[in-house]
Amino acid sequence: MNELLLRPVVADDLPTFFDQQADPDANYMAAFTVKEPTDRAAFMARWQRILAEPTVIIRTIVADGEIAGSVLSYEEEGRPEVSYWLGRAFWGRGIATRALAAFLADVNRTRPIYARAAKDNAGSLRVLEKCGFAVVGEDKGFANARGAETEEYVLALFAAP
Ligand SMILES: CC(C)(COP(=O)(O)OP(=O)(O)OC[C@H]1O[C@@H](n2cnc3c(N)ncnc32)[C@H](O)[C@@H]1OP(=O)(O)O)[C@@H](O)C(=O)NCCC(=O)NCCS
Numbered sequence: 087m088n089e090l091l092l093r094p095v096v097a098d099d100l101p102t103f104f105d106q107q108a109d110p111d112a113n114y115m116a117a118f119t120v121k122e123p124t125d126r127a128a129f130m131a132r133w134q135r136i137l138a139e140p141t142v143i144i145r146t147i148v149a150d151g152e153i154a155g156s157v158l159s160y161e162e163e164g165r166p167e168v169s170y171w172l173g174r175a176f177w178g179r180g181i182a183t184r185a186l187a188a189f190l191a192d193v194n195r196t197r198p199i200y201a202r203a204a205k206d207n208a209g210s211l212r213v214l215e216k217c218g219f220a221v222v223g224e225d226k227g228f229a230n231a232r233g234a235e236t237e238e239y240v241l242a243l244f245a246a247p
Pocket residue numbers: 112113115116169170171172173176177178179180181182183184202203204207208209210212213216
């Protein structure tokens with residue numbers, strides 16, 4: 087992968103995002119997901135709300151001209167948090183790390199900025215670590231994708247990377 091860019095989301099991205107977020111293995115990894123990731127109508131309604139929400143900033147990740155996934159920030163109890171999701175075909179090529187680094191450098195420079203990941207989501211935790219995040223706490227809650235109470239780390243980035 088050579089060229090990576092972040093651009094605003096367009097309506098044509100949504101069917102690709104839907105397919106990417108419906109992947110069962112990706113859901114297990116992320117753990118804290120929606121209840122019915124294969125419900126297309128619910129997905130479209132949710133994304134219309136997300137895209138209209140003023141505190142949410144989302145970018146489509148384009149890798150060598152293909153829609154690789156999305157990276158976003160939202161506010162959780164007034165604190166900005168980042169998250170990201172890549173289509174499975176794009177995993178393991180450094181794309182999440184590059185996309186999150188670009189998002190933090192060019193799109194949302196608010197600090198501190200936070201993130202969460204299930205304690206066993208090694209890929210996501212490594213992406214965050216490579217972007218300068220450090221674990222600042224832990225939490226647990228019911229994870230829809232696992233049907234069970236699941237532990238997660240809370241991480242923070244305090245300074246510009
Ligand atoms: C987690 C996710 C974003 C990682 O994306 P990615 O583009 O494959 O990550 P990168 O290629 O940038 O990898 C960064 C580092 O993590 C490591 N890594 C990636 N996936 C991994 C995995 N499943 N297990 C262990 N390490 C992993 C890579 O080896 C790399 O480490 P290194 O540079 O030390 O070799 C992607 O798998 C995904 O979208 N998963 C489903 C949704 C999700 O979990 N989102 C995050 C919610 S908190």
